[in-house]
Amino acid sequence: MMRSALNNMWSQEISSRETHLRYRSKVDCIQAFGMPELSQTLRQFREVVYMVGSFSSGADKTLKAYVRSSHEAVTYNKLRALVSSENSLSDVDNLTVTAETALEAIAEYGPDVIPTSDLSGLQIQGEHLATLLRATYSWRNEIAGWSEALEVARRSLADQGIDPDDALYGMS
Template identity: 40%
Template sequence: MALLALRSGLVTTVEVTSRTNSRYQAKADLAHVTINADGGRALHQFRSGGFVMGSYNSGVERSISATLSASRAGLAYSTVKSLISSQNSNVEVDDLTITAEAVLDAISEFGPKILNLSLLDSNRVQGEHLATVLRTSFDWRDNVPGWNEALLVARQALVREGVDPEDALYGLV
């Protein structure tokens, strides 16, 4: 799982060569995952790292910024995907709040297209978390790829889990 790979909190960026052929490599703290006493995982805040080097005309700043932005975008997408995974069986209010916050963080930083809910498998998603993603992204549904498909997948997953889809998806259908 992508989140476990970030347990150390550091992600290595690409190596950069300066005008004097010195080589630099940075590490950026992009996110935190904590392991709770009961063994559950919880995502805590996205962090952005910054790294500036070279002259203002070298283009190095832009390439590092683009690398970090791409890493953060991938992390945001992976976070949402892992939170709606069928392995995430915790559906308490706090757990669903973490999912909603991850969706809002991703949309606010990268726009609604970051979610891409296409091609979800109802056997591999947790219905209530997917319903939370759909409810949170409702205002942007026309810009979220696969939003309408995900609504059908959520219905199937909820039925499989024994949850009334009319109740869990109230207002979305």
């Protein structure tokens, strides 16, 4: 009984005397920001986060922007990992993951999240890069480095013994 009363006391909203703005403690990030996935760093705070400042102060917008930019960076790095040679499985299921991840990333963050201009230093898995390029073909003019990535894919496919003209058919 006492514990329930304490929990209710800590999760109530408080109104400011001067501005009548509302403050709230013990905020669920998923509920507050409508984000189904949080970065690993913020995941530990999923159930209990203390927001400082009023709801109209911009503090909540700053945290939302941080979470979004952090998730965008994770998505960008995930796409880079998917086209690297470390992702050596190139069966239909794995290629589908690459295509779906690219399309979901564009839907969420726009075409700038596709890492076609940042492939230097990576050992490229040609079939995955070809899949990424095919999935993003409609946005090729909006994605920086898309044409250059097509040439990288062409060389990687040839090095892997795969006919680039066949794998990249229709994208030249």
